[in-house]
Amino acid sequence: MRRRHRKLTSSPDLDITPFMNLMIVLVPVLLLGMVFSQLRTIELNFPGSESGQTPSSDEFQLLVTLIPAGIEVTDSERGVLAVLPARRGAQDFAALRETLKQIKRSVPNKTDLVLQVGPDVDYQTLITAMDTVRSYPAVVAASVVEGELFPDVALMDAADNRELATRGGIPDGEGA
Template sequence: MRRRHRRLQGNPDLDITAFLNLMIILVPVLLLGMVFTQVRMIELDFPGMPAGEAPEPEAFQLEVVLTPSGMEVADSERGLIRAFPNADGQDFDGVQSLLAQIKQRMPEKRDLILRVAPSVDYQTLVTTMDHVRSRPAVVVASKVEAELFPDVSLADAPEGYEVQLAEQGGQP
């Protein structure tokens, strides 16, 4: 009996067209998706001074007190500058414009203490921090973020503290 030997056939060409089509679509979609998944971080400092160091007597320490009843802008030594009661929501733009006026008078000042009541929700805290750090401005026909007080320190508001119902204080 005679044996038939199979002839060795060459490997057929691989058809990778479907794989290449998938890569042509998948790579740009993944690259575009990376832009939208960036994580934002907010750097915080905690108020206080190193041990053994005394504060300057004439130091202007700006504070923003954030409670569910509203916001107040104050100097920690001299008292209330202006109150923004919460009538129909927090007045972020009013606080931002007041801080812009203070920044014009003291351009070298960069720090601010944000005192937050425990009952304030996280989104309100972050929105307040965004508004006290910078404000929109137009420079040479371009909209940019102008710096207000980027060095924000967090502290607790006094327990049971409520913003006055009537706006108090004067212009800075």
């Protein structure tokens, strides 16, 4: 009788080089993709949306009007506080921030503001205005933090033919 010899088979080494190459490329691509897919949301209020009524007239209200011609800041007690015309097609958000900081110093407990937006204002300008009225960069203990201005923003439509107000016969410049 003849003996059959079986071939001794050894398990081959697993070659994971292609898989490692795939992971080296795939992981950074996925990590970069996560950064671009984040969304930032802004909480909005509409005048009278909580109670179904318009705000009472005896309460101090701050109104910022944003139209292509510029920005106007008014309040319910003193009227027009500042008129900031657009310069070379760009809104003056730095002056708006300084005006709102002065107002915040005089009424520190106020957190709401109505942003009246004209129909011809583009989306990026609206978002920049909302970011400007909500907070400002402040330096505290050698680090930059966000200081609070008026975080409760309510949106409102401005009239189609709305123009900037004039203060004392001067069509532009900052008010009191």
